[in-house]
Structure formats: C-alpha cells, structure tokens
Amino acid sequence: xxxxxxxxxxxxxxxxxxxxxxxxxxxxxxxxxxxxxxxxxxxxxxxxxxxxxxxxxxxxxxxxxxxxxxxxxxxxxxxxxxxxxxxxxxxxxxxxxxxxxxxxxxxxxxxxxxxxxxxxxxxxxxxxxxxxxxxxxxxxxxxxxxxxxxxxxxxxxxxxxxxxxxxxxxxxxxxxxxxxxxxxxxxxxxxxxxxxxxxxxxxxxxxxxxxxxxxxxxxxxxxxxxxxxxxxxxxxxxxxxxxxxxxxxxxxxxxxxxxxxxxxxxxxxxxxxxxxxxxxxxxxxxxx
Amino acid sequence: xxxxxxxxxxxxxxxxxxxxxxxxxxxxxxxxxxxxxxxxxxxxxxxxxxxxxxxxxxxxxxxxxxxxxxxxxxxxxxxxxxxxxxxxxxxxxxxxxxxxxxxxxxxxxxxxxxxxxxxxxxxxxxxxxxxxxxxxxxxxxxxxxxxxxxxxxxxxxxxxxxxxxxxxxxxxxxxxxxxxxxxxxxxxxxxxxxxxxxxxxxxxxxxxxxxxxxxxxxxxxxxxxxxxxxxxxxxxxxxxxxxxxxxxxxxxxxxxxxxxxxxxxxxxxxxxxxxxxxxxxxxxxxxxxxxxxxxxxxxxxxxxxxxxxxxxxxxxxxxxxxxxxxxxxxxxxxxxxxxxxxxxxxxxxxxxxxxxxxxxxxxxxxxxxxxxxxxxxxxxxxxxxxxxxxxxxxxxxxxxxxxxxxxxxxxxxxxxxxxxxxxxxxxxxxxxxxxxxxxxxxxxxxxxxxxxxxxxxxxxxx
Numbered sequence: 001x002x003x004x005x006x007x008x009x010x011x012x013x014x015x016x017x018x019x020x021x022x023x024x025x026x027x028x029x030x031x032x033x034x035x036x037x038x039x040x041x042x043x044x045x046x047x048x049x050x051x052x053x054x055x056x057x058x059x060x061x062x063x064x065x066x067x068x069x070x071x072x073x074x075x076x077x078x079x080x081x082x083x084x085x086x087x088x089x090x091x092x093x094x095x096x097x098x099x100x101x102x103x104x105x106x107x108x109x110x111x112x113x114x115x116x117x118x119x120x121x122x123x124x125x126x127x128x129x130x131x132x133x134x135x136x137x138x139x140x141x142x143x144x145x146x147x148x149x150x151x152x153x154x155x156x157x158x159x160x161x162x163x164x165x166x167x168x169x170x171x172x173x174x175x176x177x178x179x180x181x182x183x184x185x186x187x188x189x190x191x192x193x194x195x196x197x198x199x200x201x202x203x204x205x206x207x208x209x210x211x212x213x214x215x216x217x218x219x220x221x222x223x224x225x226x227x228x229x230x231x232x233x234x235x236x237x238x239x240x241x242x243x244x245x246x247x248x249x250x251x252x253x254x255x256x257x258x259x260x261x262x263x264x265x266x267x268x269x270x271x272x273x274x275x276x277x278x279x280x281x282x283x284x285x286x287x288x
Numbered sequence: 289x290x291x292x293x294x295x296x297x298x299x300x301x302x303x304x305x306x307x308x309x310x311x312x313x314x315x316x317x318x319x320x321x322x323x324x325x326x327x328x329x330x331x332x333x334x335x336x337x338x339x340x341x342x343x344x345x346x347x348x349x350x351x352x353x354x355x356x357x358x359x360x361x362x363x364x365x366x367x368x369x370x371x372x373x374x375x376x377x378x379x380x381x382x383x384x385x386x387x388x389x390x391x392x393x394x395x396x397x398x399x400x401x402x403x404x405x406x407x408x409x410x411x412x413x414x415x416x417x418x419x420x421x422x423x424x425x426x427x428x429x430x431x432x433x434x435x436x437x438x439x440x441x442x443x444x445x446x447x448x449x450x451x452x453x454x455x456x457x458x459x460x461x462x463x464x465x466x467x468x469x470x471x472x473x474x475x476x477x478x479x480x481x482x483x484x485x486x487x488x489x490x491x492x493x494x495x496x497x498x499x500x501x502x503x504x505x506x507x508x509x510x511x512x513x514x515x516x517x518x519x520x521x522x523x524x525x526x527x528x529x530x531x532x533x534x535x536x537x538x539x540x541x542x543x544x545x546x547x548x549x550x551x552x553x554x555x556x557x558x559x560x561x562x563x564x565x566x567x568x569x570x571x572x573x574x575x576x577x578x579x580x581x582x583x584x585x586x587x588x589x590x591x592x593x594x595x596x597x598x599x600x601x602x603x604x605x606x607x608x609x610x611x612x613x614x615x616x617x618x619x620x621x622x623x624x625x626x627x628x629x630x631x632x633x634x635x636x637x638x639x640x641x642x643x644x645x646x647x648x649x650x651x652x653x654x655x656x657x658x659x660x661x662x663x664x665x666x667x668x669x670x671x672x673x674x675x676x677x678x679x680x681x682x683x684x685x686x687x688x689x690x691x692x693x694x695x696x697x698x699x700x701x702x703x704x705x706x707x708x709x710x711x712x713x714x715x716x717x718x719x720x721x722x723x724x725x726x727x728x729x730x731x732x733x734x735x736x737x738x739x740x741x742x743x744x745x746x747x748x749x750x
Contacts, residue, residue: 038744042524045414046744058742129560152716236381238555239502239716242709255384256705258413259743260391 027271034264048261055265065266068243069273071156075245076224079160084216086164087171088209092201094172095179106176110169117166121233124162129237150238159230159244167223171216178212179205211285218281225274246270329642330660332427339630345370346627346634349386350401350619351378353585354651358644362637369630378557379403383410383705389622390415396622398631402448403617404438405505408702410620411447417621419446422632430640434696435657439618441699448618449635450657452648454576455690456509456600456611459583462679463594464494464571472598476541479601483550486571495552497572498564499542501719502555504711505614507542509576511535512612512698513600519701525746526701528737531729537603539718539725546719553719557586566590574600576614577687581653584677593679597686611690613698616657642666649674655687662688703740710735 009016037051059065094105112120127133128149136146149158182205190200227245234240243249250270254263348359348371359371374397376382383406389396390413402410410416424446428436435450460472468489473479483496500506508518516534520527545551552570554561564570566587573579575597584592600611619635621628638644645661648654653674656662662684670680701707714732717723723731733749740747 040744040746042746043521043526045412126559129558131554132560132563151720236502236555237558237560239712241713252384252709255388256380256709257703257739257743258387258391258409 030264030267033261034268036261055262059265059269064243068246068249072246080220083164083168086168087175090172091175094176110173112166113170117229118233120166121162121230125234125237128158155240162230178209182208214285218278221278329664331641337633339633340627343368344627344630347397348373348399349376349382349397351375352652358647361643394624396624398625398627399619399621399635401617402620403615405700405704408700409705412702415623416447417623417628432657448620449639450618451639452654452657453616454578454614455687455694456576457597457686457690458600459575459580459595459597460572461594462596464568473601476601476603487550495570496550498552498554498570500556501553501715502712504708509612509614511538513610514538519699525748527748529750530733535729536726543725562586577655578653580674580677580683584673585652592677595678596681597678597683609693611693613694706739707736
C-alpha cells in the first residue's frame with residue numbers, strides 16, 4: 001500500500017510541481033499581497049504596510065469594479081447562449097452532410113479557433129475602425145449609415161462578436177464529436193416508429209448532447225470571466241473603458257497604476273465569484 | 289497570451305509619441321554652443337564613464353524606430369558591449385511591462401525609454417538607478433536645461449538621461465492648402481475660419497486637422513501653450529488642476545470645431561489616422577517636433593515633400609509667442625541591471641554623441657535634448673527626413689523657436705498613467721454629446737483625484 005502511494009506520487013509529481021509553482025504559489029502570493037496598503041508621507045516613495053481587509057472593503061465599494069462585473073454578466077447572458085445555440089445548429093447540420101462539403105465546412109468553421117486571439121482581435125479591430133471598416137463602407141453605399149463598433153454602448157457586443165467568431169467552431173466540433181457517439185440504432189428505431197427528422201433532433205440528439213452541452217456551458221462561463229485579450233487589443237483603436245471586463249480592470253490596476261495589492265484583492269474576489277457561480281454546475285455534472 | 293507578440297503588433301499600429309518640451313536654457317546655452325558647433329560637435333569625455341569589463345549584452349527597451357542603427361554605432365565604438373534593442377510597445381504598452389518587471393525585481397531591461405510625463409510614476413517605485421552616483425550631474429551642461437529639471441526633480445538625484453523634446457507647431461499639407469485656397473493661420477480664430485472655408489470648398493470631405501481623442505498629452509500641450517499648469521508640489525502634498533481655466537478655454541474651442549464637423553476625431557498612431565493624413569483627407573496636424581519624423585516613417589514617405597511646418601497658432605496676434613510640449617523622453621537605467629556602468633555609458637553616449645543623435649533625428653525625428661545636437665548644422669539636411677518630408681524645409685529651426693516659447697516649469701504627477709487613460713473616457717463623453725467641456729474637465733479632475741487619493745497620495749485642489 002505504502003509502495004503504491006509512492007508510485008502514485010511519482011506519477012503525479014510532474015503535474016503537482018507545475019500546479020504548485022504556477023497555480024498555487026501565485027494564488028497564495030496574491031492573497032499575501034492583497035493584505036497590504038500603501039502609506040505615503042509627503043511626496044516620496046510609498047511604504048507598503050499591513051492593511052488587513054482594507055483592499056477588500058475598497059473593492060466591494062468600487063463602482064468601476066462592480067460595473068465591470070455587471071458587464072461580465074451582460075456578456076455572459078447574451079453571448080454564451082448565442083454561441084452555444086449557433087454551435088448546436090451547425091453541429092446538427094454538419095452531422096447531416098456528407099463528403100467533401102462536410103469536410104470543408106468543418107475546417108472552415110473551426111479555423112478561427114486556430115488563430116491566436118490577439119491576431120484575431122487586431123484583424124477585427126481593423127474591421128471595426130469607423131472610416132476604414134468594410135462593413136461601414138457597404139452600409140454607407142446602401143443607405144448612408146454607419147455603425148460605431150467601438151463606441152461605449154456597442155463595444156461590449158463588438159467584443160462578443162469576436163469571441164463568438166473564435167469559439168463557435170470549437171464548440172461545434174465538440175458537439176459534432178458527441179453526436180457521432182450516439183448509436184445509430186436509436187435513429188433506426190425512431191424511424192421505424194415513424195419519427196420525423198425534427199422528432200429525432202428534439203427527442204434523441206439534443207437530450208443525448210446535454211452532458212456535453214453542460215460542460216461547454218461551464219467552460220464558456222469561466223471563459224467569460226477571463227475576458228481580456230480582445231478588449232486589451234482594441235484599446236489603442238479608440239476609447240475602451242478600463243472596466244469593460246473585470247480582468248482588464250485588475251490588469252490596469254496592477255500594471256498601469258502599479259497597485260499590486262489592490263489588484264491582488266480584486267483577483268481573489270473575482271476568483272471566488274467564479275467559484276461560487278460555476279461550483280454548483282460542476283457538481284451537478286459530476287453527479288449525473 | 290504572449291505579450292511580446294501583442295506588443296510588437298501594437299507597435300506596428302501605434303508607434304507612438306516620443307519627444308517633449310523645451311527650454312529656457314536654449315536662450316542662454318544655444319549661442320555659446322552654436323559658435324563652437326561650427327568646428328565640432330561638443331561631446332562629453334566618455335572615458336570618464338568606463339563600463340564593466342568583459343563581454344556584456346545590454347537589453348534596451350525603446351519604441352524609437354531605427355534605434356538599432358544607433359546601437360550598431362555603439363557596438364562599433366565599444367566592441368565588448370552588445371546592445372539588444374527590443375520594441376516591447378510604445379508608451380503605456382512599455383510602461384506596463386516595466387512596472388511589472390520593477391515589482392518582480394527581475395526581467396526588466398538594463399536601459400528603458402520613458403517619457404518625461406510618466407517618469408514620476410517610475411521614480412516613486414524606487415526601481416530606477418540614481419545616476420548622480422555615476423557622475424550624471426557633470427553632464428547637466430550638455431542638455432537643454434528644463435529637460436534636466438524633468439529627469440532630476442529635486443536637483444540632486446538623476447533618474448534619466450534626456451533624449452528629446454516635443455515643442456509644438458502646425459504641420460500642414462501645402463498641396464491641400466493651395467488646392468482649396470487656404471491661407472496659413474496665425475491665430476486660432478484664423479484657424480477656425482480657414483477650417484470653415486475648407487469644409488465649404490471640399491463639401492465637408494476634407495477636415496482641417498485631427499483632434500486626438502485618446503492622447504491626453506496632445507491636449508495638454510495645447511493647454512500648456514495657453515498657460516495651464518496641471519500638477520505642482522506644495523510642501524508635503526501635491527496639487528492637481530486638470531480643470532484649469534486654460535484647459536477649459538482650449539477644450540471649448542475644439543468642442544466647437546468638432547461639433548461643426550470641421551475636424552476629425554481619429555485616435556492617433558492608428559492605421560485610420562495615417563490613412564487620413566496620407567490620402568489628403570486631413571489638411572494639417574498639430575505635431576510635436578518628433579511628429580514630422582514619425583509621420584515620414586509611418587507613411588513610408590507617402591505624400592513626402594507636400595508638408596510644411598509653421599508656428600503654432602496663437603490666441604491673439606499681439607501676445608508674446610507661446611508653445612507647449614508633447615512627449616519627449618529620457619533613457620533610464622534600472623536598479624536591477626547587472627551592468628549599471630555599461631547601461632549608464634550607453635544612455636549618455638546615445639544622447640550626447642553626434643552619431644546616434646543625428647541617426648535618431650533622421651530615422652524617427654527624435655528632436656535632440658542635447659544642446660550640441662540642436663546647434664548642429666547637420667540638423668538641417670534637406671535630402672533626409674524629417675526635412676525631406678517637409679519639402680526640404682529647416683524643420684529644426686521652426687521647432688527650436690517653438691521650444692523657446694514653452695513654459696519650462698511644468699511638472700507631472702506619479703499617477704499620470706491613470707490621468708492619461710481617464711482623459712479618453714471624458715473626451716468620449718464630450719464627443720458623444722454627453723458632457724460639456726466644463727463637465728468633461730471636472731470629471732477628469734474628480735476621477736483622477738479620487739484614484740490618486742485611493743492610492744495614498746495627498747492631493748490638494750486649488
């Protein structure tokens with residue numbers, strides 16, 4: 001038994017080393033940092049002194065941070081269902097098609113996922129720029145209008161569009177793979193019973209896709225909470241609010257304002273929030 | 289996510305501001321230097337600043353395009369030292385990485401480029417080497433005096449070696465001006481009249497100039513030229529006045545031009561801005577001394593020769609001539625550098641030796657903070673940029689005059705990085721019609737104040 005435990009540790013060691021070094025340690029360091037506040041006397045450099053929960057108290061009263069969280073929820077409520085809905089439709093259609101057409105579609109839809117998100121966002125940034133945007137050139141030719149993709153009310157949805165473009169293909173492929181695993185006997189039996197295409201989709205395919213769909217949903221929710229790259233890349237192209245996503249806000253608090261303690265507190269709070277949101281879902285998936 | 293890749297890409301899209309302001313000392317220092325400059329470019333005795341022995345590689349962070357050419361000259365003069373120039377992004381993109389490296393205590397460069405307006409935010413981190421310990425104070429006489437005030441706020445410790453300045457002037461496209469029969473404006477009133485005339489003549493297609501909605505230092509330079517002072521220290525506390533009456537005067541004026549659609553509002557250093565400038569849709573641009581050089585480089589010499597620089601328009605014809613300053617930067621040495629002496633030598637040499645000073649001027653319009661550089665006849669080489677971009681004009685002369693008209697007592701605060709970004713938010717509200725100029729400036733003042741206080745600074749309001 002003891003021998004077995006040793007062997008287990010040996011096999012786990014590579015993972016544990018990386019996990020401790022790059023996951024656990026930074027989290028503990030962030031908690032440690034978050035306990036400090038700055039004291040300044042006069043105009044000289046600041047001193048970091050223990051401040052207890054002061055940073056956490058500041059965070060829950062920080063309107064900018066709370067609005068960043070609100071943006072995250074709006075994004076999640078709109079973008080995640082749209083993306084997963086699209087992915088289901090595409091996966092179902094793909095499963096019905098055959099041959100070269102299927103292969104071409106599968107690759108094309110999946111391709112955006114292979115493009116680094118910074119590059120994708122740069123290309124979209126160009127497509128969004130007010131005067132150079134080909135969308136606006138087409139719109140202008142049609143009826144003289146233009147969409148300000150980067151204006152404050154729209155930019156969150158412009159980012160949602162980039163994320164949807166990137167991730168729909170990935171979700172589609174996962175669902176498509178899950179569809180291939182459904183035994184064809186079920187379809188045959190259903191057809192013998194007189195089921196239509198739509199009946200099969202509704203009563204067989206979708207129910208059997210549910211476990212996969214739940215998992216993709218969790219991943220998407222977690223992904224939403226980590227939104228950063230797209231907003232960061234769009235920033236030099238116009239005004240993108242500091243708190244458009246919570247992650248961008250805490251990055252700027254750390255790297256721009258050099259306030260690592262406060263950023264640490266924000267990061268811990270954000271992590272706790274995601275844990276609370278996704279925890280029950282994960283538990284339900286593992287139990288079912 | 290690979291930040292290096294993002295930043296390289298970034299820097300393609302937004303090379304970014306360089307330069308800063310000017311001086312008082314030019315008044316005193318220039319005549320003396322210009323006499324001697326006829327014979328030679330007065331350089332310090334670099335042998336007083338020996339580097340560590342042995343092969344050394346210096347890591348240098350800078351967004352100055354063409355700095356690698358200057359670095360090669362250094363490697364020829366000092367074969368034991370290799371210089372690796374790394375463009376990790378322009379301005380704030382670099383600063384964010386630099387702050388992180390300083391906090392981490394490692395991973396930073398030996399030498400970095402920092403604009404004067406952002407330098408205080410690095411001084412308070414205690415991460416920059418005090419160069420006075422290496423003898424930097426002996427070099428004071430080689431630089432435009434006010435730049436020394438920027439790198440040595442208390443007059444003792446020295447945190448950087450000045451590289452360049454960015455006094456402001458008006459860069460206009462002569463071809464476009466001629467085509468629409470415009471005259472060169474001397475006052476802001478004339479500027480607005482010509483803008484109206486251009487809008488009528490071109491059916492609103494050509495804009496008089498561009499208002500930079502995401503570059504606070506550009507706006508600040510114009511407020512600076514109008515008498516604004518934004519930051520001061522008083523005893524043990526700071527004073528911040530972002531809603532200075534001069535700021536309101538300037539913003540109200542531009543708000544009028546924006547509302548009448550006489551000027552464009554495109555973010556600077558974007559593909560869209562360069563397209564507007566290069567395709568004749570924007571007739572002029574209010575640019576710092578480094579501006580024509582950056583435009584020449586970024587436009588790849590498109591529209592080269594069509595531009596001319598003229599002094600910044602004034603509020604009244606009979607007032608004493610005034611200008612402001614945008615950008616300008618210095619080279620700092622990080623405390624964490626393992627080759628402090630070599631890093632210091634490189635920073636001094638880069639900004640006082642003739643070879644690199646002229647190379648940087650010609651490749652990226654780096655308008656020297658070095659007095660010998662300013663006085664050098666080589667500043668005017670009609671067949672090289674930035675003069676070539678301006679039809680062979682003596683660009684340096686116009687900007688030298690501008691630099692003499694800049695108020696030299698202009699200070700910055702350590703929380704400027706926040707102020708800089710918050711400006712974008714307020715201007716977005718202004719352009720979107722959600723705030724008046726006064727409301728926008730008051731919000732800028734209040735939100736910046738709140739952030740500074742939250743960060744432990746003692747700030748007073750006048």
